[in-house]
Amino acid sequence: MSYRIQSGDTLSKLAQRYNTSVSALMKANPQVKDANKIFTGKMLNIPGSRDEFVGSTGGGSRPGSTPGAAGPQGPVNAGPGTRGPGGSPFDIAQSHLGKNAGSLKLEQSGVGADMEDWVPNNVNCANFVSACLEQAGQISNAQHNNSVMGLQANLDKDPNFKRVSLADARPGDVVSMKTPGGQHVVMFAGMKDGKPQFIGSNNVNPDGSQRISLSSMNYPIMSIHQYRG
The missing domain is CATH 3.90.1720 (endopeptidase fold (from Nostoc punctiforme))
Structure with a gap:
C-alpha cells in the first residue's frame, strides 16, 4: 500500500505500526537513502510483513x-x-x-x-x-x-x-x-x-x-x- 508521511513519523515507528521491518521499508522505497531521514508529505510504499495464506x-x-x-x-x-x-x-x-x-x-x-x-x-x-x-x-x-x-x-x-x-x-x-x-x-x-x-x-x-x-x-x-x- 502507499502511505503519506506525517509529521513525527520514522521508519522504525512505521515498521512497528505495519508489522514490517526497516530493511523491508528501505528495499520497498529505493528513493530513501538514509533510514533516519524521511520527509513529511512524501509517499512511501508499505510492503507489510507477509501475506496471510500459509499451507x-x-x-x-x-x-x-x-x-x-x-x-x-x-x-x-x-x-x-x-x-x-x-x-x-x-x-x-x-x-x-x-x-x-x-x-x-x-x-x-x-x-x-x-x-x-x-x-x-x-x-x-x-x-x-x-x-x-x-x-x-x-x-x-x-x-x-x-x-x-x-x-x-x-x-x-x-x-x-x-x-x-x-x-x-x-x-x-x-x-x-x-x-x-x-x-x-x-x-x-x-x-x-x-x-x-x-x-x-x-x-x-x-x-x-x-x-x-x-x-x-x-x-x-x-x-x-x-x-x-
Whole structure:
C-alpha cells in the first residue's frame, strides 16, 4: 500500500505500526537513502510483513487455511474462465504453478516482467494477481497494485469489473479474502469435491516465502471481481 508521511513519523515507528521491518521499508522505497531521514508529505510504499495464506508445507497453517498444492495440477469442473484481450488470467497463472515468487519476478517477460521486483518474497499475492490480469489485458499497468485493498479498490473503480457471488464465480475471477492478520488475494480456479479452489502466490515454502500454488481455502471472502469487458 502507499502511505503519506506525517509529521513525527520514522521508519522504525512505521515498521512497528505495519508489522514490517526497516530493511523491508528501505528495499520497498529505493528513493530513501538514509533510514533516519524521511520527509513529511512524501509517499512511501508499505510492503507489510507477509501475506496471510500459509499451507502445511510452510511449517504449519494459520486458522482457516487449507494446505496448498504446489504441483501442476488443475481443478475439477473449472468451467469456462474469463478472458481479456491477452487471454485467460487463470490459464496464465496456471502456467506458473510451482514457481517461487522470488524467481518468477526475475523473468524478463510475461508475468515476471509485470511483477514489481521490490516487493518482498513473502508478500506477493496482489503483485502476482495484478501481473496475471495485466498479461490477460484486463487491467493496465497503472491499475497494478501490490496491496490487497489497493487492488480491490482499483477493480471497484473499473467499469469492466463487477462484483459477483461465489456461486457465479468463474476461473480467473479475483477473490479478496479477510485473514486473521489482514487480507489475501487469489483467483478462483473452479470446484473440486464440492470445494472452491484458488490459485495464487501463497506462503507455502518452509522459509515463509511464496510459491504459486493451487488449493482450497476457507477464509471469509470480502469480494469477488469478475471481468465483463
